[in-house]
Amino acid sequence: MSTDVFVIAAAMIPFGKHRSSSYVGLAVPPLIDAMKGAGIEKSDVDAVYVGHSYGGMMTGQRICKEIGLGTVPTVNVDNACSSGATAIHEATTAIAEGLIDVAVVIGVEKLTQFGGGALPLSPEDREVKQGIIMPAVYAMRATRYLHDFEATSEDLALVSVKARRHGALNPFAQFRTEVTLDEVLNSRAVADPLTLLMCCPTGDGAAVVILVSERARHKLGATSAMRVAASVLHSGHVEEGFRDMTKPEITYDSARDAYAEAGIEPKDLDMIECHDAFSIAELVYYEALGLAEHGHAVDLLRDGRTTFGGDVVVNPSGGLLAKGHPVGASGVAQAAEAFWQLTGEAGARQIENARWALTHVTGGGTAGLDHGACTIHIFEAA
Amino acid sequence: MTTTTEALVSEPVPDLDSDSPLAAFPEGPRLVGTRCDVCGVTMIGSRVVCSSCVSREVSALALPTTGELYSFTRLHGRGGDIRPLGYVDLDGVGVRTLTDLRETSPLVPGMRVELGVDGDDWFFAPASGV
Numbered sequence: 258m259s260t261d262v263f264v265i266a267a268a269m270i271p272f273g274k275h276r277s278s279s280y281v282g283l284a285v286p287p288l289i290d291a292m293k294g295a296g297i298e299k300s301d302v303d304a305v306y307v308g309h310s311y312g313g314m315m316t317g318q319r320i321c322k323e324i325g326l327g328t329v330p331t332v333n334v335d336n337a338c339s340s341g342a343t344a345i346h347e348a349t350t351a352i353a354e355g356l357i358d359v360a361v362v363i364g365v366e367k368l369t370q371f372g373g374g375a376l377p378l379s380p381e382d383r384e385v386k387q388g389i390i391m392p393a394v395y396a397m398r399a400t401r402y403l404h405d406f407e408a409t410s411e412d413l414a415l416v417s418v419k420a421r422r423h424g425a426l427n428p429f430a431q432f433r434t435e436v437t438l439d440e441v442l443n444s445r446a447v448a449d450p451l452t453l454l455m456c457c458p459t460g461d462g463a464a465v466v467i468l469v470s471e472r473a474r475h476k477l478g479a480t481s482a483m484r485v486a487a488s489v490l491h492s493g494h495v496e497e498g499f500r501d502m503t504k505p506e507i508t509y510d511s512a513r514d515a516y517a518e519a520g521i522e523p524k525d526l527d528m529i530e531c532h533d534a535f536s537i538a539e540l541v542y543y544e545a546l547g548l549a550e551h552g553h554a555v556d557l558l559r560d561g562r563t564t565f566g567g568d569v570v571v572n573p574s575g576g577l578l579a580k581g582h583p584v585g586a587s588g589v590a591q592a593a594e595a596f597w598q599l600t601g602e603a604g605a606r607q608i609e610n611a612r613w614a615l616t617h618v619t620g621g622g623t624a625g626l627d628h629g630a631c632t633i634h635i636f637e638a639a
Numbered sequence: 640m641t642t643t644t645e646a647l648v649s650e651p652v653p654d655l656d657s658d659s660p661l662a663a664f665p666e667g668p669r670l671v672g673t674r675c676d677v678c679g680v681t682m683i684g685s686r687v688v689c690s691s692c693v694s695r696e697v698s699a700l701a702l703p704t705t706g707e708l709y710s711f712t713r714l715h716g717r718g719g720d721i722r723p724l725g726y727v728d729l730d731g732v733g734v735r736t737l738t739d740l741r742e743t744s745p746l747v748p749g750m751r752v753e754l755g756v757d758g759d760d761w762f763f764a765p766a767s768g769v
């Protein structure tokens with residue numbers, strides 16, 4: 258990148274079922290808190306990037322007008338589960354290219370508007386017409402993974418147990434209670450072999466981060482910060498025939514590019530927030546993100562190497578499984594978690610001396626694609 | 640300023656008129672596929688452009704009725720109904736299809752399956768003899 262880009266503030270509301278709040282009601286409080294945290298005024302903001310998938314027309318403008326923030330460009334971004342992270346990517350690119358100095362990035366989603374159940378996908382899609390839903394996609398990935406490798410339903414449950422244990426330490430998490438292996442295995446069957454507690458919950462949320470150039474950081478005197486060491490966005494590539502669902506190439510490719518851009522290796526990471534929308538995903542992404550060889554993710558999980566005290570803490574926030582997954586908000590919430598971890602503000606779930614963090618969201622159910630979009634960021638304490 | 644050519648008028652594709660996965664062919668009801676006349680790639684459904692070479696010279700064809708079950712799940716509805724769903728890699732054409740499944744014998748990834756048609760419904764089930 259031409260100019261270093263820094264995150265100098267983060268704020269979010271606890272994820273959950275906020276039935277009385279609109280997109281505006283969800284997003285305005287963290288917007289105000291993040292701007293206050295960054296020490297910026299409305300007049301300092303050069304552009305606003307807003308990730309959401311179901312907010313409807315002008316979601317960003319509806320939010321910003323409530324605090325009288327206008328005139329500057331507001332860009333609304335839809336990339337399904339990668340919407341928020343795509344907004345960060347766009348802000349990062351604009352700052353790195355020297356086009357702007359201060360960007361506000363908002364991720365927001367209100368899933369309770371749908372009343373529960375699986376995420377609504379595009380009715381124009383061939384497989385959606387046939388009845389595909391995201392739990393089915395991940396369940397088929399799980400069936401094949403358990404068939405191909407030495408992994409069991411207990412391993413899938415263990416991912417959820419870890420997520421909930423982490424989430425119990427996080428005041429921003431939708432689920433803040435631990436669960437046992439038996440509770441996960443015996444919860445309602447959703448899509449074999451996935452049970453309800455192996456699926457992320459339906460909820461609402463909003464998160465905001467403030468990104469600035471090195472020049473703006475200096476001018477604002479922001480001492481608490483993290484540097485954007487890599488910002489990668491990939492789209493899915495169509496495959497008409499065979500695809501190995503245990504090896505999602507969109508994440509493998511994005512990870513390769515992100516490590517190259519940051520100049521680090523997987524072993525350098527202190528934490529990862531990955532797209533654990535369903536418990537099988539975390540196992541598959543250990544491999545895609547380079548922590549384990551293909552088919553060997555369960556070794557890391559069983560040995561506790563991806564929890565506190567291990568090699569790298571995966572989803573210290575509780576991840577999508579415990580913190581929740583308001584689609585467009587998740588990518589920004591992951592960046593917020595990285596910010597708090599790298600600046601020592603993560604409280605009970607603080608990873609000691611954390612320096613490097615990776616965040617990863619991928620999503621969108623589209624026939625012929627592994628996923629529609631994948632975004633990976635690597636951040637360094639700065 | 641003068642030009643010797645006029646701007647090309649792009650035409651929309653009436654893809655909503657032809658989106659039924661199953662159609663009648665001389666050999667019987669079959670899943671509809673499309674083959675690229677230029678590069679030979681086969682795709683699922685009624686398509687108007689090749690996703691590989693971008694040629695618009697494509698032809699409809701009947702897809703094979705047999706294949707290998709790549710993976711599957713059973714969706715559990717709130718009312719207790721169970722819907723088995725899977726991906727099948729059709730024999731010899733490089734095409735994968737999502738399909739409803741009938742569990743006439745226990746489902747296993749990699750097993751041989753074949754197309755079944757029951758009125759307007761179509762599905763794959765373990766191949767006879769499995």
Ligand SMILES: [Zn+2]
Binds near residue numbers: 676679680689
């Ligand atoms: Zn072609």
